[in-house]
Amino acid sequence: MSGTILRRLLSMLPVMGVVAICVFLLLHLAPGDPASIIAGENATPENIARIREQLGLDQPVWKQFLVWIAAMLHGDLGTSLFWGDTVLSLIGQRAEPTVSLALTTLAVAVFLAIAIGVLAASHAGTWIDRLVMGFAVLGFSVPVFVVGYLLIFVFAVNLKWLPVQGYSPLAEGLLPWLRNLVLPSVALGMAYVALIARITRTTMLDVLAEDYMRTARAKGVATRAMLFRHALKNAAVPIATVVGNGVALLIGGVVITETVFNIPGIGRLVVDAIARRDYPIIQGVIMVFSGVYVLVNLLVDLSYTLFDPRVRG
């Protein structure tokens, strides 16, 4: 087992390598010169050239790439052009809000999505099913920022139930932390819930039509045990796969959600960095996000053995 995990961890390396190349090329081929942005509007060409030299931007692109990769392999994501701090420390400072937002959303969304997916499947063809599916289409097609502003307008501005925006660290109390997370989590999780609910419903419908479900009924198993004990475990592998793949939605959504709700997290860090062409931060954050995504999906793959005895071999 630990051998498998090690092998799978090593197999992440080529994936991350490809990600690194793509990220680097994309940023360096995109228009915009960080040196002139840092130098300001009234800078002379000499000024800009000096800054460019300081930052190593005068080097050939391949050389810049190798320097960046070599540093990364030593655990160094580089130094921000604008802040002068290391990218790693900047990410560290901004991690709490982002991790809080992502994890609470993930936990609540997965639980909720599976519940309504199972509900829809067990009431297939009824108005409950249609309601859930209607929500799934809507939740998936309305952009995060629209949901976000709508929620702010209704629940924060009009009803005044929850804060309009911002973040309150966990260290300053559980309740303010939670109150600040509710609306962003809903906005962020909407598409994710829709995605997982839909696959849960589809997979459960297939499972419910299986012969062994008829066997369970013939044994006198009660409805709830039929759904959760007999069916859901059989549906777990496709659901877990989508839970893993859907983390991409969360990562993309975090960037937008943090902007809409003015949350000082990693998403905001990277949005600001893009405006300033602060390459090291953009590259570093993308590498971290990609690493998280690949790692989550590795965990999902490993979880299959929990659900399905046939893959245990």
Add this chain to the structure above:
Amino acid sequence: MAEPVLAVEDLRTHFFTQDGVTRAVDGLNFTVGAGETLGIVGESGCGKSVTALSVMRLLPAGLGRTVGGKVLFGGRDLLQLDEAQMRRIRGDRIAMIFQEPMTSLNPVLSVGEQIAESVMIHQGKTKAEAWARAAEMLALVRIADAERRVKDYPHQFSGGMRQRVMIAIALSCHPQLLIADEPTTALDVTIQAQILKLMIELKSRIGAAILLITHDLGVVAETCQRVVVMYAGRKVEEASVLDLFDRPLHPYTRGLMASIPRHRRAGPPPRRLQEIPGIVPNLRDPIAGCAFAPRCPLATARCTAEAPSLRSAGTHSVACWEVTP
């Protein structure tokens, strides 16, 4: 005959599809005596499985519905029970095994869990007691090394062994009636015989009756005391097994007899199966006369116009204008 365990009276089960109503079972009567093995035979599509599912009230929801008749079991009409009452009977008083051993067990639950579950639901046993019973049942259906194998999953068993597991589940609560819907059709011939023998032996041990559904008269000959021959959702003949093989009356039954494959015995290679010419009627169109008339060598004008009613002499009954019981 003693008080029957199961009495089915004028059972009518129809399927409501977009193309119309299919009368899968259309006025069926039969009884199963305590400890008896009753066979129901008939070609594919004649309503055997639908009959079994109607008794268990396991018809596919929204499609099939029992629209008339009675299913009397232990003095109660099962068709009148609510779902919770029915659940207490299923798997406890009436158990069922199905044709497809490869897909009838849940792949993600160990066979022990699947046997123990019935015991826990119906007998209120603790988990430990139920698992002990599971191992016992597994040994009873002759799975070697049962103590260890209860923890195994279905994919670790062969088709024949899975059907044994199904039997173990079905008999775990000592039901009064076991409904076996083509329990051996999907298995090798040698395994078939073993499974049938096991079923018969265990049912006598626990004193259950069996309703055995099959399209194979050979299986009936080996296992049943009485037999009901079904055609197009109705009973066309009923007799003791000895009587039926001695003196098959209905032309359809005779056709079935002629098509029994001989491969059960050693000897010359099997000759071509003699099939009854023609096809099973579409149950969607109401049938005026005898449903078998279009395929029947004895059919007359009367047969296509008027449905024959069941006439009996002693325990042998037949629905045909052209033969006398």
